[in-house]
Amino acid sequence: MKIQTTRVYTEVDKAIKSGYTAISAQGSSRSSKTYNILIWLILYCLNHPKTRLSIVRATLPAIRGSVFQDFKDILTNRMKIWNEKNFKDQKFIYYFSNGSWVEFFSTDSEQKIRGRKRDVLYVNEANELSHIEFQQLKMRTSRFTIVDYNPSFSDDHWLCNFNKDKRTYHFISTYKDNPFLEQTIIDEIESLRETNQSLWQIYGLGLQAVVEGLIFKHINVIEKIPPQVRHRWVGVDLGFTNDPTAIVEVGVLDKNLYIDEKCYKTEMLSSDIIRELKEKCPRKKVISESADPRLIKEIYRGGVNIFPVKKFKGSIMAGITKMLEYNIYITKNSYNVQKEFKNYTYKQDKEEKWLNEPIDAYNHAIDATRYVVMTELLGGEKRAINKQRIARAVY
Numbered sequence: 001m002k003i004q005t006t007r008v009y010t011e012v013d014k015a016i017k018s019g020y021t022a023i024s025a026q027g028s029s030r031s032s033k034t035y036n037i038l039i040w041l042i043l044y045c046l047n048h049p050k051t052r053l054s055i056v057r058a059t060l061p062a063i064r065g066s067v068f069q070d071f072k073d074i075l076t077n078r079m080k081i082w083n084e085k086n087f088k089d090q091k092f093i094y095y096f097s098n099g100s101w102v103e104f105f106s107t108d109s110e111q112k113i114r115g116r117k118r119d120v121l122y123v124n125e126a127n128e129l130s131h132i133e134f135q136q137l138k139m140r141t142s143r144f145t146i147v148d149y150n151p152s153f154s155d156d157h158w159l160c161n162f163n164k165d166k167r168t169y170h171f172i173s174t175y176k177d178n179p180f181l182e183q184t185i186i187d188e189i190e191s192l193r194e195t196n197q198s199l200w201q202i203y204g205l206g207l208q209a210v211v212e213g214l215i216f217k218h219i220n221v222i223e224k225i226p227p228q229v230r231h232r233w234v235g236v237d238l239g240f241t242n243d244p245t246a247i248v249e250v251g252v253l254d255k256n257l258y259i260d261e262k263c264y265k266t267e268m269l270s271s272d273i274i275r276e277l278k279e280k281c282p283r284k285k286v287i288s289e290s291a292d293p294r295l296i297k298e299i300y301r302g303g304v305n306i307f308p309v310k311k312f313k314g315s316i317m318a319g320i321t322k323m324l325e326y327n328i329y330i331t332k333n334s335y336n337v338q339k340e341f342k343n344y345t346y347k348q349d350k351e352e353k354w355l356n357e358p359i360d361a362y363n364h365a366i367d368a369t370r371y372v373v374m375t376e377l378l379g380g381e382k383r384a385i386n387k388q389r390i391a392r393a394v395y
Helices: 007-017 033-047 060-065 067-078 131-138 158-164 183-190 197-204 270-280 293-301 315-323 335-341 364-394
Strands: 022-027 052-057 093-095 101-106 118-123 141-149 168-173 220-222 231-237 245-253 256-265 286-288 306-308 327-331 346-348 354-358
Touching: 007 022, 007 033, 007 168, 022 033, 022 158, 033 052, 033 067, 033 101, 033 118, 033 141, 052 060, 052 067, 060 067, 060 101, 060 335, 067 101, 118 131, 131 141, 131 158, 141 158, 158 168, 183 197, 231 270, 231 364, 245 270, 245 364, 256 270, 256 335, 256 364, 270 293, 286 293, 286 364, 293 306, 315 354, 315 364, 327 335, 335 364
Parallel strands: 022 141, 022 168, 052 101, 052 118, 118 141, 220 327, 231 286, 256 327, 286 306
Antiparallel strands: 093 101, 231 245, 245 256, 346 354
């Protein structure tokens, strides 16, 4: 079975053959960390019968939308051995024919963290876990542990000490180690070099840094939008190949802005978007970007109450400034939205001075939210002011 791999696969294989019991795969954006670690682990399970592998991340939606999708893609499209009968969705376990099995679970399941033992542990985006959560998982692992992450954290993070442990094989990979990347993605990553040095350090060079220049410095994570929030709309930012189509529900109560991720996927056709909106956001007013009138018309004809946002000079900062007036609450399951808010920054010039302008990255769900804010909050204020002017003029 010949599968194309990258340097990440080679590093993992070398570490295990050298006797290391822990591997720390630090890397930039799109360095192929997750995909190649999964290829190596799948082959390991196939070559070592009755292996118990746990794949863990902070939340279940994050697992379903990322690492599990890669796992299934490898078995389906690369190895062509996926068997639907071997996957038990309720338990979230995949069984191989040789007795090996792979379980997926999140650290918000206390029972799973302190539950049964395993042979191999793989923690995806390990920087999202607390030290205690990681310790509980690792101490129940008999063979070896692999973690991967983008190094967006300070020097007091537990991963710093983990990397210094002599039992840990620590290596850094970047997007340049992935020869299968499209040029458009490479260009997007390299644009960070000109717009934000801290993001370039983390997502371009794969080096540890704390994100600087954040626009939204304080966000709150909640279980779900409270039922008393009656004013709700849906925002849509359209994408396709590299950029996802982001769909979010946005609610407002007093000075609180609530955001719930409904969809965050690439390569969505108009029929896919219509289905998602009808199933997850029925009977709600939808506000979309205005760049593709034909697509908006198709969605409208599909039975969705959709309106294009009205843009104007300076509308991006106007929408952001309005959002900053609110306390922002993001639901726990909205992991892509949370990631954007944690990485959405102001631009820097060549002298690394901050500009009053956001970077054009990590902004798909944020843009979808901003369309709602511009139309219903900022636009609502303008309408109210105009009514007052008309009333005064008549009087």
